[in-house]
Amino acid sequence: MANNIIDVRNISFKYDDANKNAINDLSFSIDEGEWVSIIGKNGSGKTTLINLLDGLIKSNNGDIIVDNLKIDNKNLGDVRDKIGIVFQNPENQFVASTVKEDVAFGLENRQYNISKMHKIVDNSLKEVDMLKYKDSNPSKLSGGQQQRVALAGVIAILPKIIILDESTSMLDPKAKKVIINLINKLRIKNKLTVLSITHDMNEIQYSDRVLLLKDGNLIKNISPLKLFNELDDVENYGLEIPFSEKLRLQLKKNGFNIGNNYINDEEIVKWITQYYSKM
Template sequence: MKDIVQVDKISYNYPDQPLLFDQLSLDVHEGEWLAIIGQNGSGKSTLARLIDGLIVLNEGHITVDGLQVNDQNIYNVRSKIGIVFQNPEDQFVGATVEDDVAFGLENQLFDRSKMHDIVEESLKSVGMWDFRERIPANLSGGQKQRVAIAGIIALSPKIIILDEATSMLDPRGRKEILELVQRLKNENHLTVISITHDIDEAAGADRVVILNHGEIIDENTPRGIFSHPDKLRQIGLDAPYTSKLLAALSKRGVSDEKSYMNDEELIAWIQQLVSTK
């Protein structure tokens, strides 16, 4: 499997701060959804900014789709990555939704004869074409994130980084955005890196990495990570809702099932449990 991002023995610290990363290495596989979880201050968002070249390494190398992240390649590296931030208003520059999605294309000198079609296709892909003449600031949180994602999709990146992108949304909005990104990932063969402290968001990933004080302390499938909720709690992380429910059922003597299940698996398991009673 090809690695689209290679983080090779990097070190980094903020000015007048101790080392956050000390010889950190991590590979991101092309086409996967990788969730990076950890408490605030663990280094999640810093790693995302290093990958995109928004901040500069002390030492080590980061390679994105075969290009080393450095001054010489920074424009081409950033053309391969789209970042959706926690607050989408930080990304808005256009007076209307349509203008905002077009801004990135204008910046990259796209052919104006093709620009309208790209904007229309991008907004339709996220269900926001009917809002094209609206002012972005007047949209709901979920709608704002859809517009931010449309602006990224218009530029055809290979990688999308969700930097706490759902943390300001209610549960329904969070679910809708994650389902949207999953669909766009499949349709456009994207790689997704999810920077999050939301354990339930991470549970939908292909692979989960736990960062703690700048170190990778575990790396596995969601099933492998979330089958050990006690280990998560020891470093201040919560367990997924499904794990909590299984633990509660076990305490009540309903079942001694210990392994992690996602939502669909848990529903099927409960239905089978009830049918045998």
């Protein structure tokens, strides 16, 4: 049985200059090793929730437990050691003039010895297929390569939780898919828990579960397979139906027996191939 690595208990948060709460009495738990996507339109509370989970801001009430540690002043440093964040623009994370120095930055802050640090840096870059670029300037790399470097810097510190803060939104579809597949591979290999903030509904197909927020409220806590079947009007929540789901709905409307659940791009291609191979 999986253990809860994140347990959110009745948290609320209101910014000092706001008229209403950004987060309203939120409760949910996330199991170790899960991939959970947090979705919703701008202003729904996604970024505020991530800042609460990382201890950057403190909830007005309620508790957040991360790997059996309550987020408070006493445990804040230990909690942050368990969490790595990959941001939307990786260039904002770079602090050094070479890839290897940048990946080493978090280890230096944790006072690793030089020989161990070099080994971890090389292993982390190898994990993301960027070892041959270790002497390169990260600002000269492509967007997909920069995200790989940012990811290497995160996995180097051995977090239990990786937060993806719109981390693929600036990539083209091909690079985006490569990064998402890489993260999923690392998640499975290293038993990581992944939280992904995203506006890309194609990306949720990789999730075990989806948390849908609206105005700081948790509207849905559901599998991606069921999400679109249980939303009467997804546009009301700032969501766009993925192409594969639009195609499935149109095929079903036209009388094809394609099933009632959302399927991803690969699955719908497989279904179409199998359908026509029987003709």
